[in-house]
Amino acid sequence: MTKRKIEDSLEADTERKKISTRDKSLYLDTINRKVLDFDYEKVCCVSLSSTNIYGCLVCNKYFRGRSMDSECFLHSINDDHHVFVNFDTLSFHILPENYQLDEQTASSLNDIRQQINPTYKDLKDIYQDTSLKRDLAGREYRPGFIGLSNFGANDYSNVILQALAHVPPLRDYLLLYPEKLHKTKLVGKLSLLVRKMYSPNLFKSHLSAHELMQFVSSSTNKRFSLHHESEPKDFLMWLLNNMHKELVSELQNNMISSIFQGKVELPSGKSKFWMLTLTLPSVTLFKDGAKLEIPQVALEDLLAAKKYKIAKAPQFLTFYIKRKDDTQKIAGVNGSNINPTVVKFNPSQLKVDTHVYKLIANVVYSSGQNENYSLEREDQAHYKIHVLDEVRNEWLEIDDLKVKPIEKDLLFLNQTYLQFWQKIA
Template structure:
């Protein structure tokens, strides 16, 4: 988006109070989460928001879309999305009133170190314009159609404190890449204590992601959260570089030694690589039914699944190769993925109905290779069955000090920590303590 403004005729400011039209602003109609494009011309250059009806229009010069809207609808207060300046149309003069700062904050919240300290207070809460109470950082994300798979990942990454704090204190001017800027804006809004409504929309970020990924990840078709997570981290990491390193790699990336032995060979080939997450293979599902003919769901302990990385046991792959793993460096924030949609032994993808439904028993704190970790995020799936087809509903459970919240689209509810493992956990993030 351009920061330029079109030249407009200079007009003398009317001999009226600067605040004459400010009482026409309707904050409950304002929503700055959507793509900044003109609702008439569909152009994205020099866009203004009408603070009376909330719609977006282009320009403010005579005969521009915003100018005509002000005359036809008798709406007079407009904000420029590039520089946050507020103008009165059609008179075309700038308003410099501190009473508009809360609106500017909705477009791009700002933070100080003192603001970040508030997140350490378990009782820190806020209220929106309707008086609804919410906890900053634990607000719903709008599911516009089928983007719940990406919402749970965006929520989870925003709760990695090293990444969160870095981005909340960042200035958009420090980044050239549009993906970086849009993600930073989303994180700043997620953790805001001054929201007009107690939920936000990832629309502006996801629209850009759809274009950047050649529509591999959009809002219309549900995808695998794991695939989105890896694509998102790899893409962000290329543009978040700072001092030859990225805040993402500093926080999340580990290093592993993979040893492969091909069939007929007596030697292992060593490959050292970085990783964003560790894949955990669930045990093959036996066809078990109880006395009433109902299929039973098996359980497995997380510590058992992690043994493959602890003991360097040899793993037999479907192609006959033998593989061993040795972790060389554990990250500050460890991401685990539980493979429910592939049978590793048979090398087969599993449908939603065929997925591995094994429940994983996990503690809220664990020791892994000499380090202690606490669980901070748990992405789960719940399958909705109807006559036409089965559909995944992705949710995320997030730690809030000693309590937990479960977020499903716009809905946020408390969750008893004793029952977290009863859902089909898919992706977890653990913080080293």
């Protein structure tokens, strides 16, 4: 081959490479990051299949497969959308040409991979970084303190998921070891949600627990779902029991029981517990002039009234404040079965026998009320949560999507429902 022919050949190869590179990135500018939301259950929006699902990076819809008769391929033809991500492999594909982006080109889309499946090498920023982050719209947010969408009646699950996401040993495990949890279903989906909650690179400053709750709804025959109100304490008990069973059976890991489980001493012997129920004293509300006087009781007094002794104090102690009166007749409260007694406590310190605890999460019951303190019906109950931001030493109130600071001295003024205390001594 002559020198001229060799030069022509090299130029042709170079030109082909340029064309190839240009073709591979031809459609990438059609990606619309502002509409992308990967929190929903990964099922095809046409066939409802849950296998081999791809996400359209232009319109955020999910479709099955890449073959010429697949919903994904037809969508690329009919809607002129061309860039898709495989949720199992996190590879990117161009349709209808049907080729996969090489890793060099795909690396420009790593921010999308982090939206789908965030990963963490260490937790230094979670324990030290006090800076606020911004989403694509410029809204500020605190990683870890992210509002969760309410689809109509799932505030009961939102508060429990928020609480578990702020139990340090559980949170750290869920953040650091997603590959270990790949074989689990319930814990794996909770891990994904928590990893998204702590991400500093969110496209939107709010999230949805849709994928996790769809799995829970299916597993419980819709006992716990997005569209039917349930008791937060019942959801917590179900979660702890099933997470414990799954981790023990799949990974021989008993961390859930080591974190939350304690023992009480009863006349019949010792018994394990996940949470302790504290019953409020019966209440009658009397009018003082034009106002109703709401009774108050100290949390220490409720503990002192218990008829059992704690034989083994758990690392994290959970209290359920029983507010609902089975008689559904509370004098002075119009049509309510909710005991409005205020429970007073010091968030910084609670002595339980010989141990000392600090409050990290406080779930409160709320409902509509007027100047005469009339509460709405039980089926209109609503729950929100106060969580401690230890890095900034602040308390935040999270009410579904709303996140705002709250003074520590005002926590007890709400109708406490569930509390999570961390042992410090």
